[in-house]
Amino acid sequence: xxxxxxxxxxxxxxxxxxxxxxxxxxxxxxxxxxxxxxxxxxxxxxxxxxxxxxxxxxxxxxxxxxxxxxxxxxxxxxxxxxxxxxxxxxxxxxxxxxxxxxxxxxxxxxxxxxxxxxxxxxxxxxxx
Numbered sequence: 001x002x003x004x005x006x007x008x009x010x011x012x013x014x015x016x017x018x019x020x021x022x023x024x025x026x027x028x029x030x031x032x033x034x035x036x037x038x039x040x041x042x043x044x045x046x047x048x049x050x051x052x053x054x055x056x057x058x059x060x061x062x063x064x065x066x067x068x069x070x071x072x073x074x075x076x077x078x079x080x081x082x083x084x085x086x087x088x089x090x091x092x093x094x095x096x097x098x099x100x101x102x103x104x105x106x107x108x109x110x111x112x113x114x115x116x117x118x119x120x121x122x123x124x125x126x127x128x
Contacts, residue, residue, distance in 0.1 A: 028125055039110070041080065044069070046114065048077045049086055049107055057100040059092065086110055 013019050032043045051063055060078055064071040078101060081087040086107030092098040103111075 024125065028121070031124065032121060039084075041084065044073075045077050045081055046111070046118070048074065049081055049103065050111060052087060052101045053103040053108060053111055057090070057102040059098050059100055063101065081107070084110075 028043065047067055048063055048069075051066055052058055055062075055066070058066075060074050061071060063069070063078075064074045067074075069077075078087060078089070082089060084106075086104055087101050088104055089099040089101060092100045
């Protein structure tokens with residue numbers, strides 16, 4: 001019997017749910033570009049935008065806490081969303097040292113425009 005005809009030994013790594021979740025995350029990152037075709041945004045941007053749209057106006061710290069993202073990462077994501085015209089930073093009337101994030105009309109239209117593609121991504125990823 002040739003080597004190529006022998007079945008491969010089972011890899012215990014594939015039986016670990018944490019490894020499978022890691023691989024799922026990688027697969028989503030690789031295929032999510034279809035959701036945002038023509039946009040300079042990634043899934044993390046959409047998460048921040050959806051969070052602010054659902055619960056805003058919010059401070060960057062509140063977004064960071066709700067999404068469990070590093071505050072430094074949120075700053076970069078918000079910078080890109082602001083540059084795209086999807087969120088606005090405004091001074092917090094209760095504390096002029098802080099900013100509040102709010103979704104613009106363009107941001108709401110982006111979320112609506114990508115809703116079907118985001119649903120299709122979920123269906124594709126979880127179908128198997």
